Amino acid sequence: MDLNYIIAILAAGVVAGTPILYASLGEVIAERSGILNLGVEGMMLVGAVSAFYVGTYTDNKWLGLLVALIAGGLMALIHAVITIVFRASQVASGLALTIFGTGLSAYLGRGLVGIPPTSTFKAVAVPLFSQIPIIGDIFFKQDIMVYLSVILVVILWFVFYKTKIGLLLRAAGENPSAVDALGHNIFFVRYAAVIVGGMLAGAGGAYLSLAYSPSWIENMSAGRGWIAVALVIFAVWDPARALLGAWLFGIIASLGLHLQALGVMIPSNFLQMLPYVFTFVVLVFTTRETKNRRSGTPAALGIPYSREER
């Protein structure tokens, strides 16, 4: 295995991790506000189908991405209303959202299967940076949505830890009654977080259908929404660690396929299993870690907030 091949594995891994990264970041935001949304897979699929539809018919990938953001946000709004207004079980509502999104996207996409895309995100080398040996080949010859995802991580990190909005968001997930008592609208914070989270899941879907494998096919997210939910725990609700986790996951998936292509005599089923084994392992470790340090998990995650029960 020469250096170029290793670079190829890593570069493909970054791409493979990107749709999961978008969805994970969205879920980090929602869960930080105290709302668990298991509808990521469904929101991704609706995002993917709407991005492909609009992008292909208007010949404008940016419009496609924009509509995916809106569609993901609208899906999340359903979850927000059900869990915040009606205080229904967040788990049940999220699961229902995934099932609904899977069916809805299949229905909306009936006429889109087998249509070639007209406008897609293609790899663009960043001037100068792409000339850096190795690093340039891995990170700076990607498509623009990959670059945007990294910028998004930086922005989110800043907002989370350096701004009042971030403080409010984190407080909503830790101690909603305190936020309420201070005169802030806890419901508004949670609504906003869930909707922005859905928008990012929609962006993850758009990445699949306009950049990664430009096309629409039923169920094309193939479980990536669930991986994103799991990665949030690995990330300890931190945007930077979400990036690390998503890329690691992508690289392991890419490694499995590349080793097969080299003819390495490891059963392909085993290699295909690796990313999921990785998910399990990190789940176990980070769950232990967060228990010991008593940090990370938003204390009010999954608990509906009610003024009367304060």
Add this chain to the structure above:
Amino acid sequence: MKKINKIGVLTLVLAMILSVLLSGCSQESKPSTNEQASKPATEEKIKVAFVYVGPVGDFGYTYAQDQGRKYLESQMKNVETTFVENVPETADAERVFTDLAQKGNKIIIGTSYGYMDYMVNVSKKFPDVVFEHCSGYKTTDNLGTYFNRDYQARYLTGMVAGKYTKSNVLGFLAPFGTPEVIRNIDAFTLGAQSINPKVQVKVVWTNSWNDPATEKTAANSLIDAGADVLAMHVDSPTFAQTAQDRGVLAVGHDSDMSKFAPNSILVGDVSNWGPYFVQVVKEVMDKTWKPTQYFGGIKDGGIIDITPFSDKVDKDFQATVNAKKQDIMNGKFDPFSGPIYDQSGTLKVKDGDKAPDDVLLSINWFVKGVSGSIPKS
């Protein structure tokens, strides 16, 4: 209270991931029973029902079968067809087949391998209904099987791939290690070797019929490993788009994929089930139908064929491939003619012999020249 809630949430997340794993990220298995009947019968029409494993819009396997259904309707005025899509290969299928038989369908066609035992059961309960099962091997008094000799077209597209590789490495994206997939990879390899003996075919398994993103990474891995012509046996055209982006060539499967990658696609194979469905209906009407194991080839009305060549394939070579196709049609040549060796060098088909149908339908070994191992189930 808080603690219980948190643990509960974590457990559920884990359970969900597990369930996704167990289902192998497979297609949503919800039978949508939107049976689409055509106009009400004005005269006595024969009712024919189709049961599909996937959505009719998959642009691959189910799409091709449904094109056959439409062909049947267009060819025979006194036929009324219905279909049920997304029927999983579980006990649910038995319910769907029973239901269709009770609704007065005279011919019921099941298009997926996994329906086999359920169709056997239901056919025994409804002796007056004719059942046809695609790709299976079990028959009853009123259950026949049908399939096409996909390997004949694969051999021909393999010849084209062998001709146009410069690196002598071909890449093949495969979903699962079923006999159908293995037979196609073997035939493709034999075809390529007949033109270019140095050819090596690298196989990467995606473990899904339908996961375009994984197919993209798999296609990239094959190109990174030196492949300059790609082929596949999955459902989406992702591999061809990837080939075009990376400036390598590709050979299509199941439908004409040239519109996805006009600069890369050289040729492809295509299935055409319609004429067989017409034949079955005619036989049933004439009361001459018998349960057979139909295995149609290129000579049988195009039930399997190759697409038109792209301009990249030069005219002389097109003639060479077409001559080989002619030889296959008139029985002068068979893609699985000996001597054929497997990967370990064991002689599998002797010189002068050809692999019999039962071997082709249960094949579980790669021919020499394929690099990759078959996943054990």
